[in-house]
Amino acid sequence: MMTQNPQRSQSTTMLNVAVVGHTNTGKTSLIRTMLRSTEFGVVEDAAGTTRHVEQAIISAGDEAVLTLYDTPGLEDSRALSAHIKKLSAKSKALSALQILQQFVAQATVNDALEQEAKVIRQVLRSDILLYIIDVREPFLEKYRLELEILTQAGKPVIPVFNFIAGHDSALAKWREHLAVFHMHATLEFDTVAFSFEAEKRLYQKMQTLVEMHYDRLQKLIDYRAKLWNQLCLSGAKRVAELVVNVACYRESKGAENNLLAHSLLEDRLHDFVRKAEQNCLHDLLAIFNFSEKDVAIQKIPVSNGQWQLDIFAPGILKAYGLDVGSAAAKGAAAGAGIDLVVGGMSLGAASALGAIAGAGWSTFKRYGDEIKATVRGTKWQCADETTLQILYLRQKHLLKKLMHRGHAAQDTVHVDKADSEKLPASWSKLVSALRQNPAWQEPSAARNSNPQYQEIEAKLVEALLEN
Numbered sequence: 001m002m003t004q005n006p007q008r009s010q011s012t013t014m015l016n017v018a019v020v021g022h023t024n025t026g027k028t029s030l031i032r033t034m035l036r037s038t039e040f041g042v043v044e045d046a047a048g049t050t051r052h053v054e055q056a057i058i059s060a061g062d063e064a065v066l067t068l069y070d071t072p073g074l075e076d077s078r079a080l081s082a083h084i085k086k087l088s089a090k091s092k093a094l095s096a097l098q099i100l101q102q103f104v105a106q107a108t109v110n111d112a113l114e115q116e117a118k119v120i121r122q123v124l125r126s127d128i129l130l131y132i133i134d135v136r137e138p139f140l141e142k143y144r145l146e147l148e149i150l151t152q153a154g155k156p157v158i159p160v161f162n163f164i165a166g167h168d169s170a171l172a173k174w175r176e177h178l179a180v181f182h183m184h185a186t187l188e189f190d191t192v193a194f195s196f197e198a199e200k201r202l203y204q205k206m207q208t209l210v211e212m213h214y215d216r217l218q219k220l221i222d223y224r225a226k227l228w229n230q231l232c233l234s235g236a237k238r239v240a241e242l243v244v245n246v247a248c249y250r251e252s253k254g255a256e257n258n259l260l261a262h263s264l265l266e267d268r269l270h271d272f273v274r275k276a277e278q279n280c281l282h283d284l285l286a287i288f289n290f291s292e293k294d295v296a297i298q299k300i301p302v303s304n305g306q307w308q309l310d311i312f313a314p315g316i317l318k319a320y321g322l323d324v325g326s327a328a329a330k331g332a333a334a335g336a337g338i339d340l341v342v343g344g345m346s347l348g349a350a351s352a353l354g355a356i357a358g359a360g361w362s363t364f365k366r367y368g369d370e371i372k373a374t375v376r377g378t379k380w381q382c383a384d385e386t387t388l389q390i391l392y393l394r395q396k397h398l399l400k401k402l403m404h405r406g407h408a409a410q411d412t413v414h415v416d417k418a419d420s421e422k423l424p425a426s427w428s429k430l431v432s433a434l435r436q437n438p439a440w441q442e443p444s445a446a447r448n449s450n451p452q453y454q455e456i457e458a459k460l461v462e463a464l465l466e467n
């Protein structure tokens with residue numbers, strides 16, 4: 001719980017935050033990532049994309065805490081600076097702030113500096129400025145002029161370094177230049193590579209710069225942290241549900257052993273697995289607020305709501321670093337994703353027969369279906385080990401990507417490549433327990449309150465969220 005600070009009188013009004021900077025530095029992108037929405041504004045790799053000031057509210061639950069103002073990028077800093085210098089030469093009695101006020105008051109529509117006037121107007125109305133920097137750019141004269149003008153407004157400024165991935169030395173240089181402007185409280189916030197920590201630090205910087213809003217910002221930080229944890233947990237639970245859904249799937253295969261019947265069963269199983277994975281993908285995107293539309297925009301390797309690399313495609317085992325020479329991969333069902341077994345998966349044919357011979361009532365109750373199946377010669381068909389492994393690894397990878405993907409990202413998510421994802425330590429045990437409980441395939445009150453099920457789900461979720 002947050003603690004009230006009696007020493008500070010706290011503001012009850014909204015905090016107004018202007019996002020400013022040179023054109024094409026990622027201002028709109030930053031706001032998208034902060035809002036976790038791709039709906040806000042227009043993002044484009046071109047100067048002058050944002051033409052008007054646009055606003056978005058950030059709330060802690062139903063309490064609105066701050067308004068973010070997206071502003072057009074500053075383009076002609078040189079002309080702006082020259083114009084402002086001319087104004088101050090004319091009105092020597094005016095303070096630096098009054099000069100800016102005069103500039104805004106005099107600016108007209110179709111003025112050459114109309115865009116710049118919109119920015120400065122918003123700067124003057126705001127409590128705090130986020131100055132977005134593309135660190136790949138050298139510290140040119142135009143940036144120095146921009147900073148001079150912005151600081152003239154007398155508002156606290158948080159320089160935000162964008163495009164930082166792989167640009168350490170450029171970042172260090174920018175720090176040095178900003179120090180000359182007494183700006184030390186800088187922030188690294190890559191708008192395409194989201195990290196909750198960076199978001200938290202941004203609000204913490206605001207807290208130190210505008211103490212009046214300290215408590216409400218703290219409320220916001222706590223709220224966002226809770227929300228973030230819930231989001232990650234929901235994502236992991238959804239993937240666990242997929243693993244359960246597919247691992248518990250089984251279909252009895254009649255005694256008739258013709259090829260046609262076999263291939264129909266195979267198709268059914270494939271369809272089932274594909275659909276299950278597709279539903280999970282859809283839900284994960286929704287949980288992290290990436291819409292179906294974003295799938296196209298964000299170039300996730302999915303088309304028509306399906307993974308581009310089919311789960312049963314040749315080569316997928318290798319892509320996931322799974323042992324291609326393994327028995328499962330070499331067996332009759334290689335690439336088919338099918339385990340064809342007589343009796344229960346866990347028991348195997350031999351032990352199932354053994355169980356019939358010496359089974360007590362409790363064994364029969366538990367494995368009865370398998371035993372009866374064995375007697376009747378029924379075979380069960382289930383998704384094989386490798387299919388389950390790929391499902392898990394692929395979704396774990398996607399989950400991680402979505403957790404760290406800013407809503408400004410427009411590059412391709414490579415989820416089809418092997419990464420460093422690993423199976424949970426107790427994977428085989430978990431899977432075999434699931435296979436023995438086909439009734440768990442769909443959610444039910446009985447399943448969800450079953451301690452063994454709960455333990456399996458918890459282990460899957462924990463493994464999915466660990467780094």
Ligand SMILES: Nc1nc2c(ncn2[C@@H]2O[C@H](COP(=O)(O)OP(=O)(O)OP(=O)(O)O)[C@@H](O)[C@H]2O)c(=O)[nH]1
Pocket residue numbers: 022023024025026027028029030042043044045046047048049050051071072073074162163164189190191192193408409410
């Ligand atoms: N790689 C990378 N690209 C980014 C990042 N931030 C923004 N971009 C890209 O940079 C371009 C400009 O982003 P915008 O958010 O439109 O920039 P802006 O500052 O709002 O631009 P104007 O409105 O024109 O002033 C887009 O193509 C973004 O996808 C980043 O952190 N990394």
Ligand SMILES: [Mg+2]
Pocket residue numbers: 027028029041042043049050070071073
């Ligand atoms: Mg913009």
